[in-house]
Amino acid sequence: MSELNFKYDVLKDDFTCAGEASGKIKRTLKDLGFDSNLIRNIAIAVYEGEINMVIHADGGVITCDIAPECITVVLDDKGPGIPDVELAMQAGYSTAPDNVRQLGFGAGMGLPNIKKYTDDMKIETQVGVGTKITLKFMVK
Amino acid sequence: MKVKELTEILEGSVVYGMDFLDREVYTACGSDMMSDVLAFVKEQAVMLTGLVNPQVVRTAEMMDMKCIVFVRGKKPDLGMIELAEEREIVLIQTELEMFTACGKLYQAGLRGGSGK
């Protein structure tokens, strides 16, 4: 299998479409015949990341690289950035407004959830510039 | 148990998924917090929730769930029903409140996934 590459746009404040990109990635991986547990881990991690782009940033772009031994997903946004990554990674820490909690998110579990389901997670962020999160999933 | 049986136990009605009532389900979770649901994956096939918005269906989709039960008489809207149709996820509605609905299903043999 040669390397495949996909790109999805995520829109700011679009709570109806949030999850579209994650769903597409999930279905693509399914069509390609990857293991269902691996696919679910990827879908959950990317979905939390996508939700974060919608609620905390101004939308952004998700790219997915599929190689035989590793699937890499990059969540890239031009949002406000994360001032204190260590704090943001703590379970329960959230700056989400109340309307987000009504969606079932905003409990400060997104980033910890992403880490849990990912083999490698790298956050590059700059206040006022944006956030780029790179996720790697090993294909066993 | 089959989704059909689950619906009967909850005195519920099928909002979408008449064709899938023979699906077997063994595990369930109940929550209004989707991040909580996403945090503990272990093949839960059913989600009971009092939350009504498209992200409930999306969460079920990411988790490969087969059925969503809306408790306390909550009704999914058309957009959610369409999404559930595309993803072939059964939608059930019951007037029972969360605690009672979960209790009845537990008594009938459904279990929580053994989250890690």
Ligand SMILES: Nc1ncnc2c1ncn2[C@@H]1O[C@H](COP(=O)(O)OP(=O)(O)O)[C@@H](O)[C@H]1O
């Ligand atoms: N893409 C992002 N851009 C800016 N800030 C972010 C982003 N993702 C997360 N954050 C910050 O990190 C915090 C924790 O994120 P997370 O664990 O997903 O919890 P939640 O989304 O429930 O608030 C958020 O409340 C927010 O302050």
Ligand SMILES: [Mg+2]
């Ligand atoms: Mg989040």
